[in-house]
Amino acid sequence: MIAQTSSEAQQAPSSRHRSIWDTRSEGWIDLVDHLSQLAILPADAADRESRFQRVRELVAALAPIESYFAFPGGRVFSELSTWIDRSEFARAHQTARRIHRVLVARTYRHDAGSLEGDGELPSQIETDAERLAQLTRPYFEVLVVDELSGSEESAIRRRVQRKRRVDDAFIFDIVVVPSFEDALIATLVNFNIQAVVIRNGFPHRSIYHNALLRRFLDGLDANIEKLPEFERGPRLGREIAKLRPELDLYLVTDVKVEDIAASAGEVFKRVFLGEEDxxxxxxxxIQGVGERHQAPFFDALREYAKQPTGVFHALPLARGKSILNSSWIGDLSQFYGMNLFMAETSATSGGLDSLLDPVGPLKVAQEYAARAFGARRTYLATNGTSTCNKVVVQALVRPDDIVLVDRNCHKSHHYGLVLAGAQVAYLDSYPLDNYSMYGAVPIRHIKETLLSFKKAGTLDRVRMVLLTNCTFDGIVYDVERVMMECLAIKPDLVFLWDEAWFAFARCHPVYRQRTGMATAARLTETFKDPEYAKRFAEFSADFDWDDDEALLNTRLIPDPAKARIRVYATQSTHKTLTSLRQGSMIHIWDQDFRDKTEEAFHEAYMTHTSTSPNYQILASLDVGRRQVELEGYEMVQRQLELAQSLRDQVTNHPLLSRYFHFLCVSELVPSEYRTSTVDSYFCNETGWDNFEAAWRDDEFALDPTRATLAIGATGLDGDTFKNKELMDKYGIQINKTSRNTVLFMTNIGSTRSSVAYLIEVLVKIAREADQRIADMSGIERRIHEKKVRSLTHEHPPLPDFSSFHDAFRERGAASTTRDGNIRSAFFLSYDDHNCEYVGMAEAADLIKAGRELVSALFVIPYPPGFPILVPGQVISAEILEFMTKLDVREIHGFRPELGFRIFSEAALAAAAQTKPRLVVVQGKDAA
Structure with a gap:
């Protein structure tokens, strides 16, 4: 439910507005501008009436929007409207200008008198005192849902103001809305709302018919209108909890509160009877918001830093002593400040805690993180998601367990599987040859792989499916569909979702539905529902579970009596949320954790987690979690808006569009995976409707905040464009390139100014390209055109995973499956006598002659950054062709002067003699 653009003039001040927040911001700018002109225009001016009409349209557009905010509030906006109707333009202009300045500076959050008196307007740059006031007493708003008169609303507001105490940790104001629909709109529109008070008896329908606002209600159950009034409060609470689960909900009712508390207590924080409390x-x-505001480990670390201590442990830097006593490194404290070092310690006392055995503030911090991200349990990590991935794999995978994994996943998974001794079955993502990148793994391919193990009699050894959600380029799975269909084939399957780049998704209602934790929670409730059990029984009664074609061509649902919800998600908090570098989290929703995994998980955590974790990273994770719960939705929505603004500028700029274009969903997700048939997520006519439809229905969706820019028309490859143009010349940092693209990502720290700077830089690069091409000689132009043709039309086909060599595969029934023992191949290469080198040309000749060349190393070209070869993999002709056409300088695991490191034929023959043979004993696999 994201606000949309309206094509009707009376509903939005400008066609360029993309959202409710743009409409509000630009509306106030336009209103102030027109009122300033009306205030000085003579009565007989030619354009006076047209400006007056425009002001009326702006007021009509802003009035319903402002009803969902505490500032400026209904009373002030009504007075402004009255002065406009009376043609008191000078007075109206002064008030509108003051309101706009306060909204931009956000001084209403800590200055209740911002609009009082005729003094100087508040500065758009806050003073230190103002900023301190906001930090020490944060401001929020409480949504009150009740059908009240203006005097009743004023009475409630005065009551709230009278209750304010100087020792309150926060200041809040109220927003009153009269209906079910208005409450949902306000919840999504007003980022300041932190709590909702739902009172008894209110209508369903909003009085506003503004299409810009009503798009927030798309998909709302029409049957809600038929509910009796006393049932609307609990139902509204459930709907708000789906949209913004972080909010505190309170119900004030006149019916029997004991019954309500028993039936809806899981939704509401408290249930009150009328006005008695x-x-x-x-x-x-106040207390509810305070609970989310707490950062227990950060607070403990701050208190520790204030304590006088005697340091007699192995950390000379503690308390900054080794710096303060130095004549040579004082600039370190000058750069970082002393608090960093005052809080540095290796002690687990003095109010602190041990990450390996938390019992105090770290334990509570992890519990709060689980609450924030919708997990049953969460573990913090200080050495990145690479370590988190290895922890989960080691905890869940035993030697010879089979793991299905996307071949293009992060390298930490490959190395983790080596350490675990897993039998690895690599899955192929769909290729995007035109841009030298892969998408994601189709569900049909996953099902085919599972069924091959079923046919081979080894399905019971398949332990885990490991997928990247979302990919570097923004491809996101339909997590629920993947889990449902896989569990229908193997009910005890474990899922590891690598969400390193997707931690922010929890904060937004559209993104959240495709996260591992949200899906696990949803499926847990689904499988408990008697209606689902009935649905499965009807489905299963007419379905042939032994027909592989039917299994592949049908959208499967699992047996709720057998399926287990075992889901793990690893997230790089530092990549998309607020945390110091290497701050990461492991989120777990595993029904069998206590019975089957807890001890192994703790051992794996001990194995890979440092006994000397960085407390500053842990503190930043704690505070980053606080931010997620209090302002995550606002910040993620802003990054989404900025990404669309960036796309718009490039698309509509005549010079930029000549050299660049941002790839849309139809270019990154093939049509067979888009049942919505949506080609682009945003357009002026329907706004973000396409985005929501695609994320609801398609097998793969695209994260719009990942903006992949095609640059082939410049004649520059991605690596050159990144390093020579963006970084060296203009200081713009990006993470990923492909052969002919660069990836820009907006995040919660992005600003409009940073987007403007990027646009400015792209314009400069385009102008330089124009000049460079104009100055070329005839020969130079032909060379340039050849380069452009190579980057835009001559694309080397991306190869699929070939196969593991027989020496690293089990003999017998399993020989028909895709899996191989990557561990044995990895360690076999440690002995130089087992390996030799072969150049590119020689390799081609040997393959033609019939020799199987087997890689002894991971071979990873960068870009694109995925392994073309893994240890034990056969080098196919397709892989060799791809390698010969790559025009990148950096290929990990390949030495141009030597070539590929491969296994000798003698080493392969010896390995083949020692590999285990798979036999089947009473339907069970055994080596």
């Missing part, structure tokens, strides 16, 4: 309600609201 309004003081308790006020305190509950």
């Amino acid at each position: 309004h003081v308790e309600l006020y305190d509950s609201i």
